[in-house]
Amino acid sequence: MEIRAAVLFEGSAPLRVETVTLDPPRAGEVLVRVAAAGVCHSDVRLADGDLGDGRWPTILGHEGAGVVEEVGSGVAGLAPGDPVAFCFVPPCRACPACAAGRFNLCEVAGANAWAGTMLDGTTRLHLADGRDIRHFNFVSCFAERCVMPAASAVPIPPEVPLWQAALLGCAVVTGFGAVRNAARVALGESVCVIGCGGIGQQIVAAARMAGAGRIVAVDRDAEKLALALARGATDAVDASVSDARAAVLELVPGGVDHALEAVGSPATIRLAWDVIRPGATAVVVGIAPRGAEARVPALELLSEKALRGSYYGSGNATVEIARLGRLLADGRLEVADAVSHLTDLDGIEEAFGRLRRGSGARTVAVIDAAIAGAPDRLGSGAAVAQTG
Ligand SMILES: [Zn+2]
Ligand SMILES: [Zn+2]
Numbered sequence: 001m002e003i004r005a006a007v008l009f010e011g012s013a014p015l016r017v018e019t020v021t022l023d024p025p026r027a028g029e030v031l032v033r034v035a036a037a038g039v040c041h042s043d044v045r046l047a048d049g050d051l052g053d054g055r056w057p058t059i060l061g062h063e064g065a066g067v068v069e070e071v072g073s074g075v076a077g078l079a080p081g082d083p084v085a086f087c088f089v090p091p092c093r094a095c096p097a098c099a100a101g102r103f104n105l106c107e108v109a110g111a112n113a114w115a116g117t118m119l120d121g122t123t124r125l126h127l128a129d130g131r132d133i134r135h136f137n138f139v140s141c142f143a144e145r146c147v148m149p150a151a152s153a154v155p156i157p158p159e160v161p162l163w164q165a166a167l168l169g170c171a172v173v174t175g176f177g178a179v180r181n182a183a184r185v186a187l188g189e190s191v192c193v194i195g196c197g198g199i200g201q202q203i204v205a206a207a208r209m210a211g212a213g214r215i216v217a218v219d220r221d222a223e224k225l226a227l228a229l230a231r232g233a234t235d236a237v238d239a240s241v242s243d244a245r246a247a248v249l250e251l252v253p254g255g256v257d258h259a260l261e262a263v264g265s266p267a268t269i270r271l272a273w274d275v276i277r278p279g280a281t282a283v284v285v286g287i288a289p290r291g292a293e294a295r296v297p298a299l300e301l302l303s304e305k306a307l308r309g310s311y312y313g314s315g316n317a318t319v320e321i322a323r324l325g326r327l328l329a330d331g332r333l334e335v336a337d338a339v340s341h342l343t344d345l346d347g348i349e350e351a352f353g354r355l356r357r358g359s360g361a362r363t364v365a366v367i368d369a370a371i372a373g374a375p376d377r378l379g380s381g382a383a384v385a386q387t388g
Pocket of ligand 1: 062063171
């Protein structure tokens with residue numbers, strides 16, 4: 001079928017909305033009508049060439065939700081009409097990582113994600129001239145339709161508005177998983193969240209739900225800090241006007257129990273290291289550009305500080321996306337307030353610009369207004385605007 005999609009033709013080039021060809025789902029795959037897609041910093045990282053050359057043409061978008069339209073042979077548990085949120089690491093359940101229960105590190109999914117293909121090593125997307133288009137982590141939802149492995153389509157309760165469900169499969173599961181599975185924040189512990197964009201806002205909310213004591217939000221954007229305070233942060237540090245390290249250590253003398261970094265830059269990774277107490281672990285969630293190196297004073301390893309990464313929530317994303325979807329349906333999880341902008345397929349490039357400038361929280365692109373359930377305008381608030 002022919003679909004409209006935002007295509008990245010080469011690194012650092014603007015997205016172009018084009019008509020492309022999408023093949024039907026093969027065995028073990030599903031065709032999904034896309035309702036809405038979140039615009040994430042990882043999309044910008046790839047668009048800017050920070051994750052390596054030669055991954056284009058590609059269709060970005062790895063966070064979204066939609067409705068199943070067709071299932072390939074051998075697909076169980078999904079049927080046309082099912083609302084789903086997208087999971088960009090469909091675990092194979094057979095490789096050494098999956099066998100060890102580390103589904104987010106699935107080796108088969110990882111290899112094909114880097115190659116930009118489906119799990120069989122081929123692509124379902126093609127340009128009008130016949131050239132193959134690479135998939136982005138099996139999802140490629142900056143498009144009207146996508147074909148994805150069945151494990152990437154996670155059923156969610158029908159009462160969840162799809163424009164909100166769009167956030168479950170990256171920002172929400174990554175942020176909540178980083179707090180629960182990687183940092184393992186315990187009741188009353190102090191947490192510093194560095195970077196309060198799409199994922200940082202979910203880390204703040206997850207820390208609050210985990211019963212954290214002090215939650216110190218650090219960012220360079222006053223609106224994002226205001227939103228973090230509204231979502232449960234107890235303190236805000238504006239790194240554009242103050243020495244963030246000194247400010248955090250003044251708020252929590254001796255250092256915080258957990259620092260979670262959601263920027264992906266050497267300076268903020270170092271900040272996360274600098275603000276934790278002896279014996280604590282700094283968790284890096286942000287994706288750094290290829291080639292960047294994080295440095296820490298080696299002598300401080302004597303204090304048993306540690307630095308670790310957290311990828312895609314460090315857990316079983318398909319199970320956790322479904323559980324988070326249930327919480328959202330029950331009104332026990334709030335994500336709408338973390339959406340600062342609504343746009344459409346043509347407005348994604350503009351959303352990339354906001355991410356590059358570090359302004360605004362999450363942009364959601366409403367791809368199909370008939371099923372997304374999005375409001376005409378977002379509610380009033382300092383961090384809220386409307387574009388597109
Ligand atoms: Zn993402
Ligand atoms: Zn696997």
